[in-house]
Amino acid sequence: MPQGICQHPAGHRAAARNRRALPRPYATEWQELDLDTAMDMVADRVLDARRKGWQDFDADRNTLRRTMGIASLGGATLDNEENYLIKKLFTALGALQIENQARI
Numbered sequence: 001m002p003q004g005i006c007q008h009p010a011g012h013r014a015a016a017r018n019r020r021a022l023p024r025p026y027a028t029e030w031q032e033l034d035l036d037t038a039m040d041m042v043a044d045r046v047l048d049a050r051r052k053g054w055q056d057f058d059a060d061r062n063t064l065r066r067t068m069g070i071a072s073l074g075g076a077t078l079d080n081e082e083n084y085l086i087k088k089l090f091t092a093l094g095a096l097q098i099e100n101q102a103r104i
Contacts, residue, residue, distance in 0.1 A: 046070060050093055071097035 024031070033041075053069020072090045074083050083100055090098045 046093070050095075054094070065094060066096055067094040068096070070095045072099070074100035074102075076101050 049069040050067045051069075053067040055064045055066055055068065058064055070090070070093060072086055072095060074086055078086070078100070087098055
């Protein structure tokens with residue numbers, strides 16, 4: 001086990017290389033994508049969900065500026081630095097539902 005402040009990153013390699021994980025719903029084989037294509041697909045879906053769930057004002061015209069279309073649930077294999085960056089990203093996107101397994 002590597003030494004350091006947080007031992008959770010030790011599980012990253014095993015999680016990333018798990019060939020038994022589902023590649024996608026109902027798929028039987030992995031589909032290889034280049035990184036740029038995969039990142040574009042994720043970005044498009046996040047921005048679409050943000051746009052569809054965006055709320056500027058509530059019924060009383062109070063300012064909200066938030067989205068209910070995206071959320072984040074961090075896992076135990078994330079270290080403190082990763083959790084910090086995830087929190088910053090989702091807050092900047094306007095998400096309210098940002099949780100971590102450690103809090104649940």
